Amino acid sequence: MVSLVEKYTYQTFWSAEDEEFVSTVLEFPSLSWLGESSSAAETGLRQVVSEVISDMEKSGEPVPEPYGEREYSGRFNLRIPSSLHRRLAMAAEREGVSLNAYVAQKLATVE
Structure with a gap:
């Protein structure tokens, strides 16, 4: 053990x-x-x-x-400035993915 x-x-x-x-x-x-x-x-x-x-x-x-033993729901709320929200939404649209998928992809590169 x-x-x-x-x-x-x-x-x-x-x-x-x-x-x-x-x-x-x-x-x-x-x-x-x-x-x-x-x-x-x-x-x-x-x-x-x-x-x-x-x-x-x-x-x-x-x-x-x-x-390593903690459980996570995979969800969290994040407050950001409306201007950043707009830029992220526009970038997601350019990539042809949802805002959630775009932000998740960006966060996946954080070490």
């Missing part, structure tokens, strides 16, 4: 400022860990996450659900 700590969304990258690798975890934005190697940074952060989860459980705080 995979532990909860392993299910979170980790990212490790080189920090020129710190001259070390930095690991972060999306579900706990205030946590990070520095290490001389990427694996050391991630290992350190996973240990911290484990300790934080233990403390949260002891104090009755809700523990964040990993993004």
Whole structure:
């Protein structure tokens, strides 16, 4: 069985400022860990996450659900300026697709 700590969304990258690798975890934005190697940074952060989860459980705080286990409806509402709405509608018409399909296509390229 995979532990909860392993299910979170980790990212490790080189920090020129710190001259070390930095690991972060999306579900706990205030946590990070520095290490001389990427694996050391991630290992350190996973240990911290484990300790934080233990403390949260002891104090009755809700523990964040990993993004990989969250369910999404595929719908969200977005308020935009009317001028942008018009430009998007016109671009969708030029492409011969619905506004929804056009915006979904544009959003699909976001990293």
